[in-house]
Amino acid sequence: METVLSKHSPPSAFKGLSKEEEESLLGQIEIWKYMTQFTDSFALKSVVELRIADIIDRYGKPLSLTQIVQNLDDAPSPDSTLLLRIMRVMVRRKIFSSEKSETGETLYGLTRASKWILQDTKMTLAPMLLLENHPFHLNPANFISDIIREGTKNGTAFFRCHGHEQFEMTGLDPKYNELFNQGMVCTARIVSRAVIAGYKDGFNQIQSLVDVGGGIGGSLSEIVRAYPHIQGINFDLPHVVETAPKFDGITHVGGDMFVSVPSADAIYMKWILHDWSDDHCIKILKNCRKAIPEKTGKVIxxxxxxxxxxxxxFTDTGIAFDMMLLAHNAGGKERTEENWKYLFKETGFPRYNIIKINALPSIIEAFPI
Known part of the structure; x- marks a missing residue:
């Protein structure tokens, strides 16, 4: 079939194809793209494990492949040809920049993205990246079609893969527990900074604040540092808080949020409810409702x-997190505003407010009156 293009038609990357044939080929290309997109993740994971961004940052200037290889830690026989192929992907994805030196060597530099995988800095996503790319997190994806067919009555995809649910695994495997906590701490720093900047006066009238599911206290420590008048209570499972460091103004309390929550002026929960089903969230929110003052309390x-x-x-990232929760958690999911409204209606919070901040999550205030 002859292809006829008007002078107003956009240029095509393909020659000699009809519109129908071009559409079919573009569809094929899209499937190839998504089929192979995981390779970006394992390339990125490898450069984090090799600390390549930190090597470049340490020198304060772009480096050649030879210079990078010479600075790899614990590398008795490094293969620069393999690393070249990884760096080629990372340059393509703009994780690193590349430029030619006067001698013709390619020099690799940091970009706005690679600065977020530095490990020798507090503001980093490197631990979270290693957590999300750990086999414990990736392998359950192989069981998603099974739970769609059969439901989760026999366990989540995570359980079918590992024989334990995710939060059981943190108690059973100390190395995974440490990796999990490090991932939570690094995101706590980043998100807490956005919360403090975006919530403005939201913490001013609070004298006591409980961080439910607060891990080892990373989020709460940032809040209390910014608002030192707040008496913080970091609340999580006993095996979690027993590894928590000491923070000024914070008391660590072990317990079970499905049983009760410590009393305070306000409750704070960062990335907790998305891990749980609606029924689980209703139990948690009802316990939060009991723990705050009737007239002045709130859940943040x-x-x-x-x-x-x-x-x-952050829309696509939120959808991606929803897929991870589908595999990892018993009913966990990212929720629409209608989903949140339903939870509040069921748990005695007739009023809520959504505040968007410069981060993946938003602040959702829920009030008992």
């Missing part, structure tokens, strides 16, 4: 508000 939820039709910077 830092979680994503999913907008499947949205086009904001």
């Amino acid at each position: 939820i830092v979680d994503h508000v999913l907008d499947p039709e949205g086009d904001e910077p």
Whole structure:
């Protein structure tokens, strides 16, 4: 079939194809793209494990492949040809920059993205990246079709893969527990900074604040540092808080949020409710409702508000997190505003407010009156 293009038609990358044939080929290309997209993740994981961004940052200037290889830690026989192929991907994805030196060597430099995988800095996503790319997190994806067919009555995809649910695994495997906590701490720093900047006066009237599911206290320590008048209570499972460091103004308390929550002026929960089913969330929120004052109390939820039709910077990441939760958690999911509204209605919070901040999650305030 002859292809006829008007002078107003956009140029095509393909020659000699009809519109129908071109559409079919573009569809094929899209499937190839998504089929192989995981390779970006394992390339990125490898450069984090090799600390390549830190090597470049240490020198304060772009480096050649030879210079990078010479600075690899614990590398008795490094293969620069393999690393070249990884760096080629990372340059393509703009994780690193590349430029030619006067001698013709390629020099690799940091970009705005690679600065977020530095490990020798507090503001980093490197631990979270290693957590999300750990086999414990990736392998359950192989069981997603099974739970769609059969439901989760026989366990989540995570359980079918590992024989334990995710939060059981943190108690059974100390190395995984440490990796999990490090991932939570690094995101706590980043998100807490956005919360403090975006919540403005939201913490001013609070004298006592409980961080439910607060891990080892990373989020709460940032809040108390910014608002030293607040008496903080970091609340999590006993095996979690027993590894928590000491922070000024914070008391660590072990317990079970499905049984009760310590009393305070306000409750803070960062990325907790998205891990649980609606029934689980209703239990948690009812316990929070009992723990705060009737007239002045509030629950401050830092979680994503999913907008499947949205086009904001973090929309695709929120949808990706929803897929991870599908594999990892018993009913966990990212929730739309309607989903959040339902939870509040069921748990005695007639009023809520959503505050968008410069981060993946939003702040969702829930009030008992």
